[in-house]
Every structure is written in C-alpha cells, then in structure tokens.
Amino acid sequence: MAFVIAVDGPAASGKGTVASRLAEFYGYPMLDTGLLYRAVGVRLLDSSGDLDDAVAAEAAARGLALAELEKAEVRTRAAGEAASRVAVHAGVRAALFDLQRDFALREPGSVIDGRDIGTVIAPDAQAKLFVTASPEVRADRRWKQLLGQGESVTFDEILADIRKRDERDSGRASAPLTQAADAVLLDTSEMTISQAFDAARRIVETARARWGNPKG
Numbered sequence: 001m002a003f004v005i006a007v008d009g010p011a012a013s014g015k016g017t018v019a020s021r022l023a024e025f026y027g028y029p030m031l032d033t034g035l036l037y038r039a040v041g042v043r044l045l046d047s048s049g050d051l052d053d054a055v056a057a058e059a060a061a062r063g064l065a066l067a068e069l070e071k072a073e074v075r076t077r078a079a080g081e082a083a084s085r086v087a088v089h090a091g092v093r094a095a096l097f098d099l100q101r102d103f104a105l106r107e108p109g110s111v112i113d114g115r116d117i118g119t120v121i122a123p124d125a126q127a128k129l130f131v132t133a134s135p136e137v138r139a140d141r142r143w144k145q146l147l148g149q150g151e152s153v154t155f156d157e158i159l160a161d162i163r164k165r166d167e168r169d170s171g172r173a174s175a176p177l178t179q180a181a182d183a184v185l186l187d188t189s190e191m192t193i194s195q196a197f198d199a200a201r202r203i204v205e206t207a208r209a210r211w212g213n214p215k216g
Contacts, residue, residue: 002104002105002107003028003109003110003208003211004104004105004112004122004126004127005019005022005023005109005111005112005125005127006112006118006122006128006183007019007112007113007114007129008115008117008118008119008129008131008183009113009115009129009130009132010115010132010165011084011138011165011166012133012139012141012162013131013133014193015113015129016113017196018129018200019112021193021200022111022200022201022204025197028108028111029103029106029110030110030112030113031066031100031110031113033100033112033115034083034113034114034115035074035075036061036096036099037084037086037096038075038080039068039069039074040060040061040083040086041081041083041086042071042074042082043060043068044056044057045079051082052085054090057091058089058092060086061086061092076149077146077151077158077161080165081165084164084168085168087172088168088172088173089174090173093116093120093174093175097120097121101121104121104122116175116177118180118183119178126207126211127207127208128182128183129183129184129204130179130180130183130184130185131186131188131196131200132188133189135159135162135166136159137188137189139162140155142161142162146158184203186199
C-alpha cells in the first residue's frame, strides 16, 4: 500500500514548502493540487472565459496535463484568484479528482498538498497535516513572494485577498477547506522554514511508526 502524506491548509500557510521538503526527505513524488486549479483558471483567462461559468470551467479542467503546472503564469496573483473562483465548481473538482487520486496511489508513496486532500482526495492517507498561520503572517509571506516575482502590490491588498480566499475556500459547497478529524494541526506563524519542516517530519514519523515504518 502506498504511504500517502496529505498536507492541507489555507493559502500561504507554508504547506507547499513543508510538502516539498517532506517529498525531498522521503524521496516521494509531490503534487501541489492548488496548481491544478490555477492552471484551470489560466486556461479560462487565456480564452477570455468566465471564471464563474461552471460549464466553461469544467470543460477547461478536463484533459488538463501535469505539464501545464510548469507554466510561469500559474504562479501569479491573478492565477491564485482565478483558482479560488473555479474551485467552487463541483464539476471542476470532479474533473480533477481522478488525476489527484491516481497520483496519491503511486508506490511507494506520495506527498500531496491542497485544501481537501485529507478529507476528499485521500481520506485514507496514513499521515495528515493541516498547516496554517495567521492571516497577517500569510499575507506578509505572499506579499514578499509576489514582490520578488516583480508584481506591484501592497501588503493591504494581499491581506484582503487572503481573507477573501479563506472565506470562499471555507464556505464553498463542494469540498470546502476544513481540517480532517484525524489531521494534526501545524501552526507555522512563529516558525522558520526549518522549524516547520522539523515539526512536520516528526508528525509523519509518528504516522510511519503507527503503520509499521513503511519503506521509501
């Protein structure tokens, strides 16, 4: 059985960094599912489609290739906003389900980060983490990231974006952002990257011990 590490949490919580470090440490492939929704949003924006059109969004999600996640456009602020809007459509989530589920079942294991991994995509994951941080800390991280990418934005704009995305992601009817009952909460507000990774690794090691310390 594949050993699945599910890493969920809100935008800019540090879950992507934690997930990538866990993947490197254990030698597992990693999937950032947020990029899938960003790629769907970019597809729609490129074709002048309506992000709030459920039918058009579902059509854009079907046939999505993992190679599209490498495009620079999927990491922009606009792509992040688009992802949050298309993710509310149940058809989009259904269209992307098999791709995510198949990735989760890879042997000997995988690391997947997103917002509904431990609750919907891989509810049977052996290790589940819910990574979070205060809205202000998350906004500061994303603001600095975007400035580094050459985008002209203010901290207040990003904080407003973060709060709006939290509300949309948590309030959507289909697979809302929520902590799985058996997920371990990891608040990275006061942690360095190294501290967050070390805490996450300890959580995973506890899960591995519980499951017989699977190889990989």
